[in-house]
Amino acid sequence: MLALAREARQLMERRIALLLLLLLVWLSNGAILLVKTEEAAPAPAPMETREKQTLYSVIQSFVGGSWNGSALYPDPCGWTPIQGVSCDLFKGVWYVTSLSIGPVLDNSLQCAPDANFTPTLFELTHLKSLSFYNCFSLNTRPATTIPSSGWDTFAATLETLEFRSNPGLTGTMPAGLGMVKSLKSLVFVGNGLSGEIPFEIGHLVNLRRLVISTSGLTGSIPTSIGGLTSLLKLDLSHNLLQGNLPTELGNLKTLNLMDLRNNSFTGGLIPSTQSMVSLQDLLLSNNPLLGGTLTSIGWSNMVNLTTLDLSSTGLTGSIPDSLLDLKSLRCLALDNNRLSGNVPQNLATMPNLSALYINGNNFTGKLGFSQDFYEKLGRRFASWNNPSLCYSATEISEGHDGPVGVQKCTGDKEANFGLRNKVDRSGPDVNSSLLVSFGIPGNRVGGFWWLVLAQELMATFISVIMVL
Numbered sequence: 001m002l003a004l005a006r007e008a009r010q011l012m013e014r015r016i017a018l019l020l021l022l023l024l025v026w027l028s029n030g031a032i033l034l035v036k037t038e039e040a041a042p043a044p045a046p047m048e049t050r051e052k053q054t055l056y057s058v059i060q061s062f063v064g065g066s067w068n069g070s071a072l073y074p075d076p077c078g079w080t081p082i083q084g085v086s087c088d089l090f091k092g093v094w095y096v097t098s099l100s101i102g103p104v105l106d107n108s109l110q111c112a113p114d115a116n117f118t119p120t121l122f123e124l125t126h127l128k129s130l131s132f133y134n135c136f137s138l139n140t141r142p143a144t145t146i147p148s149s150g151w152d153t154f155a156a157t158l159e160t161l162e163f164r165s166n167p168g169l170t171g172t173m174p175a176g177l178g179m180v181k182s183l184k185s186l187v188f189v190g191n192g193l194s195g196e197i198p199f200e201i202g203h204l205v206n207l208r209r210l211v212i213s214t215s216g217l218t219g220s221i222p223t224s225i226g227g228l229t230s231l232l233k234l235d236l237s238h239n240l241l242q243g244n245l246p247t248e249l250g251n252l253k254t255l256n257l258m259d260l261r262n263n264s265f266t267g268g269l270i271p272s273t274q275s276m277v278s279l280q281d282l283l284l285s286n287n288p289l290l291g292g293t294l295t296s297i298g299w300s301n302m303v304n305l306t307t308l309d310l311s312s313t314g315l316t317g318s319i320p321d322s323l324l325d326l327k328s329l330r331c332l333a334l335d336n337n338r339l340s341g342n343v344p345q346n347l348a349t350m351p352n353l354s355a356l357y358i359n360g361n362n363f364t365g366k367l368g369f370s371q372d373f374y375e376k377l378g379r380r381f382a383s384w385n386n387p388s389l390c391y392s393a394t395e396i397s398e399g400h401d402g403p404v405g406v407q408k409c410t411g412d413k414e415a416n417f418g419l420r421n422k423v424d425r426s427g428p429d430v431n432s433s434l435l436v437s438f439g440i441p442g443n444r445v446g447g448f449w450w451l452v453l454a455q456e457l458m459a460t461f462i463s464v465i466m467v468l
């Protein structure tokens, strides 16, 4: 009886607590805070005046002179947090550890048209993360460049540095960035930079992620890249990079992703690629001057490679049997090259292959894949625009279609002559309907595109996590 009563009381107490909690939540849009601050102003978070003033003046240099930090945010690490600013305690005193400028959220710090870097920035000596998103636009006057000095003061602390979507950020990547030895993630995407990747980047031995994409950089990949032996992700896509791929890339034994798409590299695939044994995604497409053959790499060490994108890379020669050693391969894109010879029928025996693009080449002979294989891959198989290729009709049962844009083999007597006419008629039709149905411009095909897109989303997701 007593136990029962106690239980009932406990239940009641819990209900009251819950009600109070709900009430709190309901009131919390300001009301409670107001009452609290009026009744007993909380002690501000202990912070050096200098650190506070530095923070205000740094933010002001980006968001404009009319922003009055001390009036708006008297206690930036305590009761009046600033969106985009995080602090940490060091020996009982608060310091700014993360600064994120740009419209990530509604109430984020937004840059003014005269946004600029102040040298004071380098006085925030506890910063671990610094990022600029959509801050320097084409309206930014005068055009802004990344400071060339000062970076050494961040050498032991800064782990993440990001510049995303800042077309008004011009000039070169300063060599001084190479002094920030503590960096784990360096990201430049969609900025107005030019010039070459500085050799000093190779000094950043703790880097896990190096992204310099869509930024108009020229020159070649510095050989110092081989010093980045902890790198997991290397993305230099969508620039104007040229020259041969450096042999030193082979030192990157922990790299998962190498994305060098849409540049002007030359000299073919390099043999040291096979030393990058952790690679999962090797993306080189749209480097029309690359050239070379698939036989320059022994593929058997690359046990984790799942995506090999070599479309539009000027590849010649044939598909070697060694490619079949890529047991983890899911997506193989060899389209729009100058490959020739037969298409190995045993590609179909690769256990996880689910996308195969060989269209736009000069393959000859018979496509011997089974109807099951074509059905399994569906739209993730493309073989059109290979004028001398035909498919083996014996593999396809009555009433089922063969591969799109490829003519049925008609035996040795009927030569390419009649075939080619037919291919020319059927290819483009199918081609266009496919592309329209996916709403993708250019000659890309659905499956693979989505794969890469998903991958990039994942990368973004991971980057968000890393920042957090």
Ligand SMILES: *[C@@H]1O[C@H](CO)[C@@H](O)[C@H](O)[C@H]1NC(C)=O
Binding pocket: 068, 070, 071
């Ligand atoms: C900012 O606000 C404080 C307090 O309201 C005031 O004393 C100061 O003059 C202001 N500064 C500027 C630059 O407006």
Ligand SMILES: *[C@@H]1O[C@H](CO)[C@@H](O)[C@H](O)[C@H]1NC(C)=O
Binding pocket: 214, 215, 216, 238, 239, 240, 262, 286
């Ligand atoms: C290739 O990169 C350039 C920038 O160098 C960009 O303007 C262009 O849109 C990119 N092309 C593709 C197909 O992504």
Ligand SMILES: *[C@@H]1O[C@H](CO)[C@@H](O)[C@H](O)[C@H]1NC(C)=O
Binding pocket: 277, 278, 279, 303, 304
């Ligand atoms: C391949 O991936 C597996 C599973 O993620 C991992 O355990 C293994 O170490 C990787 N192999 C190499 C050479 O990176």
Ligand SMILES: *[C@@H]1O[C@H](CO)[C@@H](O)[C@H](O)[C@H]1NC(C)=O
Binding pocket: 327, 328, 329, 351, 352
């Ligand atoms: C094929 O994919 C499955 C499922 O993702 C995976 O478990 C398996 O390890 C893969 N096989 C190879 C050889 O990579």
Ligand SMILES: *[C@@H]1O[C@H](CO)[C@@H](O)[C@H](O)[C@H]1NC(C)=O
Binding pocket: 338, 340, 362, 364
């Ligand atoms: C395609 O191959 C045939 C013979 O194999 C050759 O005559 C022709 O020049 C090649 N075409 C191209 C564009 O490489």
Ligand SMILES: *[C@@H]1O[C@H](CO)[C@@H](O)[C@H](O)[C@H]1NC(C)=O
Binding pocket: 360, 385, 427, 428, 429, 431, 432, 443
């Ligand atoms: C089909 O693709 C080829 C090469 O990718 C291109 O040249 C052709 O214009 C495309 N046809 C149509 C109708 O889009």
